[in-house]
Amino acid sequence: MESRPPVGAPTPAEVCVLDGAVGGRADALDTRVIRRGPDRRHLLLPALHALQDGIGWISPEALAELCARLEVPRAEAFGVATFYALLRTEEGPRTVVHACDDIACRVHPEYRELSGGAGHSGSEPVGVHPSPCLGQCDRAPALFVQRSGTGAARWTATGSVDDALAAEGAAAVAPRVVAAGPAWLTGRIGVADPTSLEEYRAHGGYQALRAALAMGPEAVLREVADSGLRGRGGAAFPTGVKWRAVAGSARRERYVVCNADESEPGTFKDRVLLEGDPFALVESMTIAGVTVGASRGYVYIRGEYPTAEERIIAAVDEARRRGFLGSDVAGSGLGFDIEVRRGAGAYICGEETALFNSLEGYRGEPRSKPPFPTEVGLFGRPTVVNNVETLHNVPVILSVGAGAFRAVGTAESPGTKLFSVAGDVARAGVYEVPFDTRLDELLELAGAPASPGATLLGGAAGVFVPPGATDVPLTFEGVRAAGLTLGSGAVTVFGATSDLGDIVERITAFFRDESCGQCVPCRVGTVRQNETIVRLRSGSRLPGDAGLIEDLATVMSDASICGLGHTAASAVGSALRLGLLDGVAGNGAGGTRS
Secondary structure, eight states: OOOSOOOOOOOHHHHHHHHHHHOSOOOOOOTTOOOOSSSGGGGHHHHHHHHHHHHSSOOHHHHHHHHHHHTOOHHHHHHHHTTOTTOOSSOOOSEEEEEEOSTTGGGSTTOOOOOOEEEEETTEEEEEEEESOOSOGGGOSEEEEEEOSTTOEEEEEESOHHHHHHTTTOOOOOOOEEESSOOTTTTTTTTSOTTOHHHHHHTTTTHHHHHHHHHOHHHHHHHHHHHTOBOSSSSOOBHHHHHHHHHTOSOSOOEEEEEEOOOSTTOOHHHHHHHHOHHHHHHHHHHHHHHHTOSEEEEEEOTTOHHHHHHHHHHHHHHHHTTSSBSSGGGSSOOBEEEEEEOOSOGGGGSHHHHHHHHHTSOOOOOOSSSOTTTSOGGGSOEEEEEHHHHHHHHHHHHHOHHHHHTSBOSSSBSEEEEEEEESOSSOEEEEEETTOBHHHHHHHHTOOSSOSEEEESGGGSEEEOGGGTTOBOSHHHHHHTTOOOTTSEEEEEOTTSOHHHHHHHHHHHHHHHOOSOSHHHHHHHHHHHHHHHHHHHTOOOTTHHHHHHHHHHHHHHHOSSHHHHHTTHHHHHHHHTTTTTTTSTTOOTTOOO
16 A cells, blocks of 8 residues: 555645646556556656646645545656756746856857756746757757746757746757768758648658558568668668568557667757658657657657657647547558657657657666567557657658668668768768768868867767778778777767867766666666766775776676666776777776776
8 A cells, every 4th residue: 555644635736737638537446456558547647747837846645635646656767857957846937047168168259068957947946957869969058948837848959047038939950961872861851841740751852761661571570671671770780580580470559669869979860850741750769660660759868859759749630630649540550659758858768668658657767679560559459669760761762762872871780871070070960971981071071170089980879080091981881890889879079179088087977877776786776876977086996996987888788678777888998998098098098898
């Protein structure tokens, strides 16, 4: 039984918000039955968002009423509410500004380090908090504003806090998108109106879905497999293998999930796709659904992407209205629909099983594998989960054919790849290049300095590349041979005058803060790693620190449950091996491993 003390009644405003989010209390059910599946618990995170947006915080009274309606223990719901950075369980200012202090924004002259504080917007107080990467690296320095209550709104901006507060309703600056080769993924961005289904169709949209319906599931599965498409989110798993495993499952209830929780520092390519070509994602997910036999899909989108969320919701609604979603997709007699769910500020939810837990109304903590999502995924059912860029490749493959797709790039890395290039470059933006493009060629396209201090490839979970080693081909096999990683395609450039010690310390603080804390190697290891780097930078190095960093890297890599712990020491280890901290770490601490 619930052991927490009783609380008072929610306010009328809170009741109104909950009525709209989850409706009334469910009929009494047998309390001896323990359920974990697509019941009302999955409404927990959307309802918490509704309270945050409508009221400005989640009070004990509102949380207790929500728990009574969803039949969720209050202690568990409190654990969920306090898991996310964008939800508040204490009353505060109606307007909050999250100011990015992560690696891409720190290199800009306009950057102002914010340790938290308050300001005013007219007569109203404003909360100001430092934030991990906001996925706006091409618009740095970046800010994200949450305004609750009457006139609730969320928006992104650049510059100062005053600039951010004045930017509500202003159109975002169009991203720089460059294609050096086939513009398969970015060709419609900046050309077709992303809010118009008619313009999407005029530029080739929904031809691939028509082809998929005409070919049938088996032919589509074969074409995706023959294309050699591999996941673009970092794991590089063959997409065709994943789809066929779900399609061949004996369980009839299946799901398609798009992982749009793009939170790797320095990465923003998926945001650009969602904002500039949202109908392509809807079409891609629909093709996946009718191919693997799923009737429902979910887009789990990052909470700090308000424009992208608005665009994809509008695209889903319009596609449904025009018959491309619903019980009879494009007149085929097949049913598939999509629901958009918003994340709430947790890097770990980019891990696929943590994402499932978040969707189901639990804390966003990773699950042990096996079983894998293709067997036991969302709500315990077989699930296809791909990121935005991976899915956007599917209509390309069905339109140009697997052979033409494989003709670009290399045998092991076919097609094009999107790279988010930011930092100390003249032309930050998203670059679509064939997979055999070299890193130095990409840096030249983006206007990187002739002699950068270093380049971080793969984001905070990536590896530093010294100036003399940028001739590496950007392919899965090329970076593997060089001891590097493509990750999610983040390329962050640091000039010769950049404080790389500060950047490395920030990376360790990022992983310390973003570890979910579920497993000891990651929970303790990320804290100790940060403490050690702080000592190295402050000149208070202890005799065993170099060995400690090596030991932490080994333990986190070998024993952590998920990829966060596995890669938390990658950038740090590469920085120490390359001597990037020699000027601030006493004699350096080379010889460590990532």
